[in-house]
Amino acid sequence: MxxxxxxxxxxxxxxxxxxxxxxxxxxxxxxxxxxxxxxxxxxxxxxxxxxxxxxxxxxxxxxxxxxxxxxxTTHHTFFMREADHFDFFGKQVLPYLESCIRDGDVRTWCAACSSGEESYTLAMIMADFFALRGPEWETTLLATDLSQDILDVARSGVYTGEAVRSLPAQWQAEFFHRLPDGNYQVSDRLKQKVLYRKFNLMTPVFPFRKPFHVIFCRNVMIYFDTPTRDALVRKFYDFLEPGGFLFVGHSEVIDRQSAPFEYVMPSVYRKK
Ligand SMILES: C[S@@+](CC[C@H](N)C(=O)[O-])C[C@H]1O[C@@H](n2cnc3c(N)ncnc32)[C@H](O)[C@@H]1O
Known part of the structure; x- marks a missing residue:
C-alpha cells in the first residue's frame, strides 16, 4: 500500500x-x-x-x-486481567458504595469490554458482594464496545476451559456450565447482570441519563492520541458521581490537568 x-x-x-x-x-x-x-x-x-x-x-x-x-480493532483480553483492580473494586469500592447508596442503584460502566471477560468478572464480584443484601441490590452493569462482533461473543458468554479454569473454583461452579464441546458458558443468571451495548467512545455527546459510580476503561486509551485521551478522561470525569472511581489500564496514565481526579493507586482515580 x-x-x-x-x-x-x-x-x-x-x-x-x-x-x-x-x-x-x-x-x-x-x-x-x-x-x-x-x-x-x-x-x-x-x-x-x-x-x-x-x-x-x-x-x-x-x-x-x-x-x-x-x-x-484489537480485542485481546482475559479474565482477571490486572487483578489488583478487581481486588480493590471488591474490597474497597463496593463497601464504600454500599455505605452511601440508599436505593441499591449502583451504576457501573465497563467501557471497551471486548469479549466480556472483564465485565463478567465485575458482575461476579458484585453478585458475591451483594448476595446477602436484599433484592434492591440486584443491579446490572453496563458493558460497551465499538465492535458488534466482539459484543456478540460477550453476549454468548462462551469461553474455553483453560480461560475459565483461571477463575476461583467457587465462581466456576456457580456462574458457568460445561458445554458438550468442552467449552464453558456463563449462566443465564450472570448474563442478566450485564447489559451489552455497542458504543463508540468518540461519540461527541454521551447519552447516559445518570452519572456512574464506577467506570472501567482499560487498555483502549493506549490506542488514542493525547488530545483524544484527555478529552475522554474529561468526559469520564463529567459522567462520574462525586466520590466515583475511574479504572484505566496499567500502562495508561491520565493527565490530571485534563480533569481534577484524585490519584488512588496505580491506574485508579477518584472524582473528588
Ligand atoms: C484491548 S481491548 C481491551 C479489553 C478490556 N478492557 C481489557 O482491558 O482487557 C480494547 C477494546 O477497545 C475497543 N475499542 C477500540 N476503539 C474503541 C472506541 N472508539 N470506542 C469503544 N470501544 C473501542 C475494541 O473493540 C476492543 O474490544
Whole structure:
C-alpha cells in the first residue's frame, strides 16, 4: 500500500474511532484489509484497498465504516486481567458504595469490554458482594464496545476451559456450565447482570441519563492520541458521581490537568 493511501486510512480511523495508526501499523492494516477484501472478493467496493477506501467514504449507511472498525480493532483480553483492580473494586469500592447508596442503584460502566471477560468478572464480584443484601441490590452493569462482533461473543458468554479454569473454583461452579464441546458458558443468571451495548467512545455527546459510580476503561486509551485521551478522561470525569472511581489500564496514565481526579493507586482515580 502506498504511504499516501495508508495516511488516508489512518486519518479516517483516527477521526471516527480515535485509534491512532502510526506508520509501523501499515503492515497490520494491510493484512487485516487483505483478509476483509478476500472474504468479500467480487462484491462492489471490495476490489482493492483504494476501492474499499472510496467505498467507505461514500457509503452513507455506515456499514463500510463498521467493517473497517471490525478490521482494525484489537480485542485481546482475559479474565482477571490486572487483578489488583478487581481486588480493590471488591474490597474497597463496593463497601464504600454500599455505605452511601440508599436505593441499591449502583451504576457501573465497563467501557471497551471486548469479549466480556472483564465485565463478567465485575458482575461476579458484585453478585458475591451483594448476595446477602436484599433484592434492591440486584443491579446490572453496563458493558460497551465499538465492535458488534466482539459484543456478540460477550453476549454468548462462551469461553474455553483453560480461560475459565483461571477463575476461583467457587465462581466456576456457580456462574458457568460445561458445554458438550468442552467449552464453558456463563449462566443465564450472570448474563442478566450485564447489559451489552455497542458504543463508540468518540461519540461527541454521551447519552447516559445518570452519572456512574464506577467506570472501567482499560487498555483502549493506549490506542488514542493525547488530545483524544484527555478529552475522554474529561468526559469520564463529567459522567462520574462525586466520590466515583475511574479504572484505566496499567500502562495508561491520565493527565490530571485534563480533569481534577484524585490519584488512588496505580491506574485508579477518584472524582473528588
Ligand atoms: C484491548 S481491548 C481491551 C479489553 C478490556 N478492557 C481489557 O482491558 O482487557 C480494547 C477494546 O477497545 C475497543 N475499542 C477500540 N476503539 C474503541 C472506541 N472508539 N470506542 C469503544 N470501544 C473501542 C475494541 O473493540 C476492543 O474490544
Amino acid at each position: 502506498q504511504e499516501a493511501l495508508f495516511q488516508q486510512y489512518a486519518q479516517l480511523v483516527q477521526q471516527h474511532f480515535g485509534i491512532q495508526l502510526p506508520l509501523e501499523k501499515k503492515a497490520l492494516l494491510e493484512s487485516r484489509l487483505f483478509k476483509l477484501l478476500n472474504e468479500r472478493h467480487g462484491q462492489p467496493g471490495f476490489g482493492d484497498e483504494r476501492e474499499f477506501l472510496n467505498y467507505v467514504l461514500e457509503d452513507a449507511s455506515g456499514q463500510a465504516l463498521t467493517l473497517l472498525s471490525e478490521a482494525i
